[in-house]
Amino acid sequence: MKNTYYFVVQPIVALDNEQHFDIFCYELLLRDQQTHQFPGQAFFSTIGTKVGNHTFLDWVQQMLQPVMKTNPHIKFSINFEIAQLQFNETFQFLNQLQPLAQQIFIEITERQYDEKDVALARQFMAYAQQLGYRVLFDDVDNLLMHDDLYTLRLADGLKFSQDLIQNNALPDVLRQLTICQEKLNQQDKLFIVEGVNSELQAQRLYDIGIQLQQGYYFGKPHKIEELLV
Numbered sequence: 001m002k003n004t005y006y007f008v009v010q011p012i013v014a015l016d017n018e019q020h021f022d023i024f025c026y027e028l029l030l031r032d033q034q035t036h037q038f039p040g041q042a043f044f045s046t047i048g049t050k051v052g053n054h055t056f057l058d059w060v061q062q063m064l065q066p067v068m069k070t071n072p073h074i075k076f077s078i079n080f081e082i083a084q085l086q087f088n089e090t091f092q093f094l095n096q097l098q099p100l101a102q103q104i105f106i107e108i109t110e111r112q113y114d115e116k117d118v119a120l121a122r123q124f125m126a127y128a129q130q131l132g133y134r135v136l137f138d139d140v141d142n143l144l145m146h147d148d149l150y151t152l153r154l155a156d157g158l159k160f161s162q163d164l165i166q167n168n169a170l171p172d173v174l175r176q177l178t179i180c181q182e183k184l185n186q187q188d189k190l191f192i193v194e195g196v197n198s199e200l201q202a203q204r205l206y207d208i209g210i211q212l213q214q215g216y217y218f219g220k221p222h223k224i225e226e227l228l229v
Contacts, residue, residue, distance in 0.1 A: 004032070004033055005030055005033060006223075007223075008031055010219060011024075015202065015206050015211050015212075019199075019206070025076060027077040027079075044083065047081055050087050050089065053087050057084075057090065060093075061096055067224065067227075069100070071227070075104070077105040078107065079107045080106060080109060080124070081109055086120060095131070098131045105134050106135045107135075107138040108121050108124065109139065118151055121137075122154060125154055129156070134190075135156050136190065137151075137155045137157075140180075141176070152184060157190025157192060158180070158191055159192045160191070160193045160194060161194055163195070164176070166195050170200070170204060177191070177210060192213065196217050196218065197217050198217055
């Protein structure tokens with residue numbers, strides 16, 4: 001796998017009321033060694049099989065575990081596709097990294113949910129939370145399960161994709177986020193907005209209570225080795 005893929009990281013930050021920020025965690029973003037882009041269908045084909053998923057997760061563990069053990073102050077966010085949740089090896093991956101669970105956020109990444117997918121997501125989320133991981137639903141603004149408040153409330157947090165902020169006027173973005181906050185009515189829920197590229201966006205999001213933000217305004221993706229310098 002190391003000759004095929006590599007990871008870059010992008011910071012997710014926590015803002016304070018003076019617009020200073022601390023690093024909340026780093027999202028791991030998969031890249032193709034040749035194109036330096038997300039590998040797309042080639043990756044989906046790999047993780048869509050039991051053997052391919054196991055090989056990929058074994059590589060992730062071998063790469064990530066020593067970094068985390070020697071840098072306990074760094075937290076990472078790891079994405080899982082719904083297709084991976086059907087395999088026991090994905091659950092075993094959680095077991096193997098469980099001693100580092102407090103350094104890891106699990107993102108369940110939306111592609112296209114149906115009822116079976118939601119059931120898988122709930123099962124996986126409950127298992128991960130029992131082991132001490134915090135679980136986020138990613139790209140929830142794209143989901144067809146917006147009205148499934150029960151499932152969304154089970155998660156420790158929600159992430160809103162960069163499409164939300166890039167494809168809509170800022171007042172519309174703020175209104176949608178406020179409606180979501182009011183529907184869930186959970187003060188301890190983590191809300192993270194991606195695609196924040198300006199001070200104005202960051203300030204307006206903070207004004208409605210979105211302290212956790214991600215985007216080029218705070219830092220572009222870079223190689224994981226740069227964290228260790």
